[in-house]
Amino acid sequence: MQIGKYLSLALLGVSAVVAQTQNQTQNDNNSTIYDLLSAPNNNLNASRFIGLVNSDTGYQPIINLLKNPGNLTCFVPSDGVLNKVLTVWKAYAKQHKINVTGDYPPANMSYNNYTVSDLITYHIVGDRVNLTNLTDHNISVSVVHSVLNNSKVDHLGTGLPILIGNNASYAEFHNQTWMQANGSYLEYEVGNGHDDTDVDIKDVNATNGLINIISSVLIPPMSPTTVIKEVDDLDGFEELLKKYPIIGSTLNSTTNFTLFAPASDALKKANLTGMNNDTIQDLVRSHLVEGVYYTPNITANALTNDGNTNFTTFSNITFPAYVNSTSGYITLNKTARIVDSNIFFNNGVMHVVDSIISNDTEHDHDD
Numbered sequence: 180m181q182i183g184k185y186l187s188l189a190l191l192g193v194s195a196v197v198a199q200t201q202n203q204t205q206n207d208n209n210s211t212i213y214d215l216l217s218a219p220n221n222n223l224n225a226s227r228f229i230g231l232v233n234s235d236t237g238y239q240p241i242i243n244l245l246k247n248p249g250n251l252t253c254f255v256p257s258d259g260v261l262n263k264v265l266t267v268w269k270a271y272a273k274q275h276k277i278n279v280t281g282d283y284p285p286a287n288m289s290y291n292n293y294t295v296s297d298l299i300t301y302h303i304v305g306d307r308v309n310l311t312n313l314t315d316h317n318i319s320v321s322v323v324h325s326v327l328n329n330s331k332v333d334h335l336g337t338g339l340p341i342l343i344g345n346n347a348s349y350a351e352f353h354n355q356t357w358m359q360a361n362g363s364y365l366e367y368e369v370g371n372g373h374d375d376t377d378v379d380i381k382d383v384n385a386t387n388g389l390i391n392i393i394s395s396v397l398i399p400p401m402s403p404t405t406v407i408k409e410v411d412d413l414d415g416f417e418e419l420l421k422k423y424p425i426i427g428s429t430l431n432s433t434t435n436f437t438l439f440a441p442a443s444d445a446l447k448k449a450n451l452t453g454m455n456n457d458t459i460q461d462l463v464r465s466h467l468v469e470g471v472y473y474t475p476n477i478t479a480n481a482l483t484n485d486g487n488t489n490f491t492t493f494s495n496i497t498f499p500a501y502v503n504s505t506s507g508y509i510t511l512n513k514t515a516r517i518v519d520s521n522i523f524f525n526n527g528v529m530h531v532v533d534s535i536i537s538n539d540t541e542h543d544h545d546d
């Protein structure tokens with residue numbers, strides 16, 4: 180069975196913007212995540228989620244996770260968003276004459292190698308991640324890993340990543356005066372790095388982990404070519420992939436890499452007209468580094484060494500990266516600044532840069 184349209188509608192249509200009301204919910208200190216979410220008249224606003232996981236025995240492994248002892252963090256879509264998704268799903272099922280008995284899609288229905296059960300599993304992190312406490316530790320963005328690690332969809336085998344961020348800039352975050360005044364009003368977002376959703380209620384404590392209520396569904400990281408199409412400012416790179424399909428298939432089939440993808444303006448400036456196939460492939464390889472480097476890793480590495488670290492590309496060239504400790508800006512090879520970061524693939528990560536990374540650079544960025 181296919182839920183392509185349902186999923187893409189969920190993707191495109193249901194990113195509901197809901198005002199954040201980060202109410203802290205009190206509890207009796209002896210309830211599991213499952214207990215809290217299914218308690219009558221609770222104020223978590225997530226009865227549809229509980230309805231979903233109870234609708235089909237295929238969701239039992241998820242219920243077990245939420246009921247058994249453990250240390251988890253769940254991002255639970257609110258009733259508002261699940262109602263919309265389910266409406267889309269029902270219309271889709273009707274149109275495609277799929278036999279639906281209840282309100283909910285079956286656990287084993289699949290789309291692009293993901294079952295619905297996988298999609299839900301992506302919302303669960305195998306660790307206690309207290310969002311408020313991230314603030315206390317001066318971490319402005321954080322990458323955590325979901326318990327979804329089946330090799331069909333997670334080519335890295337680390338558990339598909341989830342990005343947690345908030346609406347403070349790096350500079351604000353590292354300014355104690357600013358944080359004292361504003362820290363408790365920060366709003367949090369989670370997602371795959373290019374499609375992020377608001378956290379409406381955060382850090383609800385249960386015996387086996389924490390619950391956060393979110394205002395859309397989380398979309399797991401997909402293949403590089405799929406993701407690149409969806410990211411703003413990469414039209415030029417997308418054109419390149421169309422013209423040279425070998426680049427896209429190489430990105431799709433490689434694992435464990437970081438791609439520094441030049442933004443459209445950067446490619447325009449570089450004027451690739453007239454370059455041959457080999458030169459272009461080499462250019463792309465010079466933006467590709469082995470290993471998955473999220474910005475918190477790059478920053479942490481660099482700040483132990485006066486802001487400097489090095490990367491070695493697939494074309495075997497080593498270039499420096501510099502992290503400005505005030506602004507947090509990351510500049511590669513003295514010229515290319517990361518302007519959009521931590522966009523996840525199922526096999527690596529991408530950062531968008533505002534200039535190509537070339538070996539013959541003359542002008543430095545002023546930062």
Ligand SMILES: *[C@@H]1O[C@H](CO)[C@@H](O)[C@H](O)[C@H]1NC(C)=O
Pocket residue numbers: 200202222224379380
């Ligand atoms: C948060 O608390 C306020 C005041 O108690 C209440 O009006 C509001 O409905 C609550 N919001 C949520 C999402 O529970």
Ligand SMILES: *[C@@H]1O[C@H](CO)[C@@H](O)[C@H](O)[C@H]1NC(C)=O
Pocket residue numbers: 209
């Ligand atoms: C907590 O709940 C468990 C399971 O329901 C029960 O066995 C235990 O006695 C409870 N502990 C406290 C301190 O209430």
Ligand SMILES: *[C@@H]1O[C@H](CO)[C@@H](O)[C@H](O)[C@H]1NC(C)=O
Pocket residue numbers: 248249250
């Ligand atoms: C949860 O984490 C705590 C602290 O690290 C640990 O003591 C406890 O055993 C863990 N619980 C489970 C069920 O893994």
Ligand SMILES: *[C@@H]1O[C@H](CO)[C@@H](O)[C@H](O)[C@H]1NC(C)=O
Pocket residue numbers: 278279280
């Ligand atoms: C639809 O599903 C129900 C329950 O699983 C089953 O009894 C019924 O025969 C199915 N109908 C069709 C047309 O497959």
Ligand SMILES: *[C@@H]1O[C@H](CO)[C@@H](O)[C@H](O)[C@H]1NC(C)=O
Pocket residue numbers: 291292331402
């Ligand atoms: C599904 O998995 C197969 C085998 O790993 C792979 O060849 C195919 O490209 C995947 N499909 C999608 C849409 O990711």
Ligand SMILES: *[C@@H]1O[C@H](CO)[C@@H](O)[C@H](O)[C@H]1NC(C)=O
Pocket residue numbers: 309312316
């Ligand atoms: C906050 O996080 C730190 C490190 O991540 C951890 O050691 C500490 O126990 C956490 N504190 C609370 C209150 O969760």
Ligand SMILES: *[C@@H]1O[C@H](CO)[C@@H](O)[C@H](O)[C@H]1NC(C)=O
Pocket residue numbers: 309310311312315382383384389
């Ligand atoms: C989360 O961390 C904050 C700040 O350290 C702390 O006040 C709060 O009690 C923690 N919440 C949970 C559920 O651990």
Ligand SMILES: *[C@@H]1O[C@H](CO)[C@@H](O)[C@H](O)[C@H]1NC(C)=O
Pocket residue numbers: 354355356357
């Ligand atoms: C830190 O934040 C305070 C309060 O917003 C502001 O007045 C001050 O200029 C900031 N300091 C720096 C170095 O940006």
Ligand SMILES: *[C@@H]1O[C@H](CO)[C@@H](O)[C@H](O)[C@H]1NC(C)=O
Pocket residue numbers: 208209384385386387
């Ligand atoms: C959260 O719940 C755990 C397990 O019940 C408990 O040990 C911890 O003290 C609670 N934390 C807070 C901040 O209430």
Ligand SMILES: *[C@@H]1O[C@H](CO)[C@@H](O)[C@H](O)[C@H]1NC(C)=O
Pocket residue numbers: 402403404405424427428431
């Ligand atoms: C990359 O993988 C995706 C998902 O399997 C597939 O849809 C796409 O056609 C692939 N692109 C290339 C250029 O191989």
Ligand SMILES: *[C@@H]1O[C@H](CO)[C@@H](O)[C@H](O)[C@H]1NC(C)=O
Pocket residue numbers: 450451452453
């Ligand atoms: C780009 O390069 C091509 C071939 O080298 C050249 O003909 C063209 O004028 C250049 N375009 C710009 C805008 O520099």
Ligand SMILES: *[C@@H]1O[C@H](CO)[C@@H](O)[C@H](O)[C@H]1NC(C)=O
Pocket residue numbers: 435469470471
């Ligand atoms: C990914 O690449 C990094 C850097 O080369 C390496 O340290 C790491 O072991 C690799 N991980 C896997 C799973 O291959």
